[in-house]
Every structure is written in structure tokens, then in C-alpha cells.
Amino acid sequence: xxxxxxxxxxxxxxxxxxxxxxxxxxxxxxxxxxxxxxxxxxxxxxxxxxxxxxxxxxxxxxxxxxxxxxxxxxxxxxxxxxxxxxxxxxxxxxxxxxxxxxxxxxxxxxxxxxxxxxxxxxxxxxxxxxxxxxxxxxxxxxxxxxxxxxxxxxxxxxxxxxxxxxxxxxxxxxxxxxxxxxxxxxxxxxxxxxxxxxxxxxxxxxxxxxxxxxxxxxxxxxxxxxxxxxxxxxxxxxxxxxxxxxxxxxxxxxxxxxxxxxxxxxxxxxx
Numbered sequence: 001x002x003x004x005x006x007x008x009x010x011x012x013x014x015x016x017x018x019x020x021x022x023x024x025x026x027x028x029x030x031x032x033x034x035x036x037x038x039x040x041x042x043x044x045x046x047x048x049x050x051x052x053x054x055x056x057x058x059x060x061x062x063x064x065x066x067x068x069x070x071x072x073x074x075x076x077x078x079x080x081x082x083x084x085x086x087x088x089x090x091x092x093x094x095x096x097x098x099x100x101x102x103x104x105x106x107x108x109x110x111x112x113x114x115x116x117x118x119x120x121x122x123x124x125x126x127x128x129x130x131x132x133x134x135x136x137x138x139x140x141x142x143x144x145x146x147x148x149x150x151x152x153x154x155x156x157x158x159x160x161x162x163x164x165x166x167x168x169x170x171x172x173x174x175x176x177x178x179x180x181x182x183x184x185x186x187x188x189x190x191x192x193x194x195x196x197x198x199x200x201x202x203x204x205x206x207x208x209x210x211x212x213x214x215x216x217x218x219x220x221x222x223x224x225x226x227x228x229x230x231x232x233x234x235x236x237x238x239x240x241x242x243x244x245x246x247x248x249x250x251x252x253x254x255x256x257x258x259x260x261x262x263x264x265x266x267x268x269x270x271x
Contacts, residue, residue, distance in 0.1 A: 011035075012127055013078045016065050020072035025148030025266040026135050027068065028217055030087035030128065031056035033079040037124070040084045043096055043110055050105035051083060052244045054098070056154040062238060062251060063152070064259040071263045072270075074135055078128060083107050085124040088151075088215035095120045102162040129220060136224040145271040146188070149228040150262060151217040157236035159211065170211045176204035178232040180214040187227040191269055195229065198261045204237075227269055233258075 013033075018024070034055055036044070044051075060077045068075055078087055083098045095117050099108045112120065139147040155178065156163075159170055177199045181187045192208060199206040214230040221228045235241050238250045 010079075010127070012080055012124060013076055013131070015131060016069055016075040016077075018072045018074050019066075019069040022072045022270070023074065023139060023142055024072035024270045025074070025139065025150075026132070027063070027073060027075045027262065028132065028149070028151045028221075029056070029060050029075065029077045029153075030151065030217055031082050031153055032059040032077060033081050035079045036081050036084060039120075040096070043108055043112060044083070045106050045109055047105060047107070050101050050103075050107060051081065053101040053103055053105065054082065055244075056152075057235065057239055057244060058246055059152055059154050059233065061246065062233065062255055062258055063262065064255060067259055068262065071266070073263065073266055076128070076131055076135075080124055085120060087125065087128050088153075088217050090216050091121050091125055094125050100162075102156070102160040104161065132217075132221065136221065136226065140225050143271070145269060146225050146227045148191075148266045148269050149221050149224075149226050150265075151215070151221070151228075151230045153212075153230060153232045154235050154238075155212065155232040157234050157241060163211070167211065174211060174234055175207045176234045176237050177206040178208075178210060178212050178230075179206060180209050180212050180218065180230040180232070181228070182214040182218055182222070183209050186214065186218055186222045187229055191227040191265070192229050194265050194268060195231065195261065198264060202257050202261070 032055065065075050086094045086097050089097055096108045096111060100106055136147060155174060157174055159172065179192055179195050181192045196206045196208055212232050218228055218230045238254050239246050
């Protein structure tokens with residue numbers, strides 16, 4: 001599985017295997033998918049613009065995947081839209097969880113029954129975590145030190161009404177990057193500090209565990225012997241949040257920085 005020279009294609013995700021003999025770690029991108037499988041259409045509003053609001057838009061295009069593969073880092077990129085099945089939530093609330101988007105626009109018009117819900121979990125949620133489990137088990141066998149893992153996301157530049165309800169005390173401004181370890185639970189202090197300091201060194205304001213502390217992927221991966229963080233990228237620094245389009249000049253600047261920081265972190269904690 002991990003010696004492929006091309007991405008492992010799957011309707012649910014692409015797995016880009018490491019192209020180095022030294023398998024150093026894993027990057028997960030669970031929320032950039034925009035595919036709406038036809039089996040979900042009868043449950044959804046059909047408002048395509050509302051669907052786009054909370055996608056981690058093109059996060060997979062902000063890293064140089066072939067360069068990461070050559071550095072021994074695997075990457076898994078999900079295809080299915082988070083409004084259908086949210087891979088950063090546990091099985092009991094992952095299916096059609098987002099009744100409205102974070103701007104309050106209606107997404108879900110009716111709910112599947114228990115049997116359909118279970119089928120969606122088995123079809124769309126579990127395969128992603130089986131892949132993570134397989135890759136992490138393989139890494140644990142290879143490594144003496146904790147295995148390195150990053151769950152990569154993007155965040156809106158300003159908190160919405162939804163976000164303020166979740167955390168009324170959060171700041172009204174957001175940094176370029178938020179690096180999270182569930183408030184110190186999922187990695188050594190040195191691991192998260194390395195990434196924070198590297199982003200700061202490149203001139204980017206970076207906060208730990210603010211405004212996010214990490215999600216279900218981070219929690220799931222913590223079951224393994226890992227140094228494991230979530231990184232949120234402020235959408236302001238790479239895209240137009242109104243038109244939902246990438247800004248080419250910003251991507252060209254950000255992509256090598258993000259790629260280099262990830263490689264440096266994985267190498268630094270690899271043994």
C-alpha cells in the first residue's frame with residue numbers, strides 16, 4: 001500500500017504514498033472535498049452557494065504533494081463534502097450534521113432513517129479512518145519515536161454568529177495560522193512549538209489552540225503513539241472568501257512555505 005508511485009484513487013479520497021524508503025509521517029486533509037454523492041441529494045437544499053461556505057477550499061493545493069512524498073510524508077485528501085459526512089466528527093454525529101452552514105443558510109431539509117444513516121457511516125466515514133489506522137500502524141512499526149501527524153484545515157478570517165455561539169469568548173480577529181493539540185494532550189510541547197515558531201519566523205501570526213483546539217481526527221489519532229496536531233490556515237491569506245476563488249499570487253507565496261515547514265517539522269521529530 002505504501003510503496004505506490006501514484007496516488008491511490010478512491011471515490012472517497014486520494015492517498016499519496018511516501019516515495020522515500022523512510023516513511024516519516026502523515027498529513028490528513030478531511031474537509032477540502034466538494035463532491036456530493038447522489039445518495040445525499042434528496043436530503044439537501046440544493047443551494048450550491050450555501051454548500052461552498054464551509055469547505056476548506058483547495059487546502060490540498062496549498063502544499064506541494066510530490067515534494068512531500070519525496071520527503072517520506074504521505075498525504076490523504078478526502079473528496080466527499082463535509083455537509084454529507086463530516087470526517088472531523090465521530091460516527092454518532094457525522095452524517096448530515098450541518099443542518100445550516102455557519103452563515104445560517106439551510107443545508108439539510110430532511111434526515112435519513114437509522115438504517116440509512118448507518119449505511120452512510122459504513123460507506124463514507126469508516127474507510128477514511130481505516131486508512132489512517134493502517135498508515136499509523138505501519139509508521140509505529142517503523143519508528144522508535146512518536147509518529148508525526150498533521151490534520152490540515154482552513155478557517156474563515158472572522159468568526160461567524162455560529163462560531164460565537166460555540167465560544168462567546170473568542171477574539172474577533174484571527175491569526176494566519178492556528179496550531180492545535182487539544183490543549184496540550186496530543187503531542188509534546190516541543191512539537192507544537194516547533195510549528196508555531198516556524199510560521200512566526202516566516203512572518204505569520206500564529207496562535208496555539210485558539211480559536212480551535214483540534215477535532216475528532218486529532219482525538220482519533222491520539223490513540224496511537226503520535227505527535228499529532230491540527231493546523232488551521234486563515235482563508236484570508238490564500239483566497240477570496242466572497243467569490244470562493246484562490247488568489248494565485250498568495251498561493252504561490254504560501255505553498256513553498258507551508259511545504260517547507262511541514263517537511264522540517266516531520267524531519268526534526270523523526271527517529
